[in-house]
Amino acid sequence: METLDALEEPARCSFCDREESRVRKLVSGPGVRICDQCVDLAGKIVDEYRGEPAPPRFPGWETLTDEQMLDRIPRISAVVDQVEAELRLWVRELRRRGVTWARIGAALGTTRQSAWERFSGEE
Ligand SMILES: [Zn+2]
Structure with a gap:
């Protein structure tokens, strides 16, 4: 991708x-x-x-030993960051298409306000 x-x-x-x-x-x-x-x-x-x-x-x-699990968790955290970045791209495209924050929030099981606060980049 x-x-x-x-x-x-x-x-x-x-x-x-x-x-x-x-x-x-x-x-x-x-x-x-x-x-x-x-x-x-x-x-x-x-x-x-x-x-x-x-x-x-x-x-x-x-x-896995404790050490092996500790070695892995930074990669798992990096995957979380990758997924978050990908999600932001999808939301940005939806906004470019004119989709409302209310619909984006509903799709994510949250409120319009929460979706806006998470993805808008505005305070
Ligand atoms: Zn694999």
């Missing part, structure tokens, strides 16, 4: 943090990316839990 590729960091899977050069395929969505291996894993998880309650924990946590 053009807006993500413009970022300085190399493209990475939002789920496993592998760089694009280390995976066969990286699929981009709005603000996030997923690699072929994570798609396969997600498919297995969905198959395993289809019709059953959702797993209470991320399946990979059991294999």
Whole structure:
């Protein structure tokens, strides 16, 4: 996705943090990316839990040390920033099209005022 590729960091899977050069395929969505291996894993998880309650924990946590988890959280935080930046682009385009803050707020499950405060860039 053009807006993500413009970022300085190399493209990475939002789920496993592998760089694009280390995976066969990286699929981009709005603000996030997923690699072929994570798609396969997600498919297995969905198959395993289809019709059953959702797993209470991320399946990979059991294999990670505290240090490994601490190493990952900055990347997860960076993904949050990427998604927020992508969301801002979508809202900016909606505003350019003349869509009201009330409709944008409703779509996000919030008020017109909250949407405006979050995205307008005005005080
Ligand atoms: Zn991945």
